[in-house]
Amino acid sequence: MDTTAKTTSLLLLMVLSFLGLGVAQNVTQRGAGILNVGAILNLQSLVGKIARTSILMAMEDFYEVHRNYTTKLVLHIRGSNGDNIQAASEAVDLLENYSVRAIIGPQKSSEATFVSDIGNNSQVPVISFTATNPALLSSNVPYFLRATLSDAAQVKSLAALIKAYGWREVVPIYEETDFGRGIIPYLVDALQEVGVSMPYRSGISQSANSDQVEQELYKLMTMQTRVYIVHMSSTIGSILFTKAKELGMMSDGYAWILTDGMANIINSISPLVLDAMDGALGVRFYVPKSKELGYFTTRWTMRYKQDNPNDPPTEPSIFGLRGYDTIWTLAQAAEKVSMINAISQKQQQRKNSTCLGTLGMSTIGPKLLDAILQHKFKGLSGDFDLTNRQLQFSIFQIINVVRSESKEIGFWTAKGGIHRNLNQNGYKDTYLNSIPDLSPVVWPGEANIVPKGWQFPTYGKRLRVGVRTSGYPEFMKVERDPVTNVTTATGYAIDVFEEVLKQLPYAIPYEYVAFDNAQGVSHGTYNDFVYQVHLGVRNFGSPI
Incomplete structure (x- = not known):
């Protein structure tokens, strides 16, 4: 073996050992077997493709480290095409015909609403690392776990940013889906706490075409508010910013803020769209940098290109990293649960019952759920702890889109507020100050002066x-x-x-x-x- 090969092998072992908290631990003979796991993703979407590559790599990496584990996950990936009914149908098929004992996904919040009910009735844990709608509560469906944060977690960082720049009004632009609407009540409350009002809410259909988006933007131009919070997926968001640039709304005097929905995958968005977004701010989850993460990203990029040869280069993003860590958590939990007699007990037959009413109940579901909740480790995405049925609060990074690239300008934490650096002393609620402690921002139109947040409407009574x-x-x-x-x-x-x-x-x-x-x-x-x-x-x- 040459020097390069040895180095590569050592690096891979270092990464996998880091993630597994050491090489395989002593294995107890509590029952050998397999645990079927379903994964429901929109395989036509960017996030779905990123997640697919990540979970496949996680499977390979985990069992490369834990070769002597007696229980192995077997993955069954299904596509939902972003459709709620198809996602539910795939879940039923996975439960009935493949006896899955856990489901990863589905991707969208609206899909997760359907599938979490199915999983709950069958005592099968459903773990989504992309469904962020705060309305998805584990108190209603205890077998639903959120391997990410709900959108309610980011609203205070958005309010802090708006208050810091002295803006008094803001208009949210969101897609008309469960994901898009879910954040609004929490955003309203957070803004009211800092004295900021929301004079208008701009909801745009997920299926809106360019003309429809343009019509809504013209309506916004007739209003005086010039600060917008964009909360939507990259598909409709790309249309929005492209049209906004055409209409002159990405120019001096305007302020645009991205929520983590787009900010998390900013480096995977088309260069043409990124050019249109020039000057926008964004809030996204912060992932600590490490040698292990850097090496994984290099391997992941090569693998993604193999899986999607016709797609432009992209990055794993927080969604890919959390998908990876989800597999590691599930694999560790599966090893702790005896697979002996892991069958589905058929529910009592009822007249006129549907296939949903006759699905079996997993006999190992409660134990598997407990094992997932108890497992904590430091993964590629940071501390991974589902004790409260969703990840704990994390740090938010504030970015500025400059010349088709994302530039880090600061951070926000619940304790420290807004700060340029994480290690800064003397934390305080910075959003109460007149000037935020952030790196200089390049605003739309390459302006260096903070937009005042309002201007005379294009139309209207005088x-x-x-x-x-x-x-x-x-x-x-x-x-x-x-x-x-x-x-x-x-x-x-x-x-x-x-x-x-x-x-x-x-x-x-x-x-x-x-x-x-x-x-x-x-x-x-x-x-x-x-x-x-x-x-x-x-x-x-x-x-x-």
């Missing part, structure tokens, strides 16, 4: 402000352009009025309406002038 020439021109003077017929006003009173408008956290488009005739002569006394407001006069001399 505030009509009555003005009249005073006996003291330095106090107020009114003039009308003879060509454009536009009224202008100057003087101390006007300066005060316009300065007050600048201090408001929202835009008020306005125009001056003169109470003077073309020769600059007033239509009446000052009392007559003020009384026009009571009369509802739009143009002096004609009622509304």
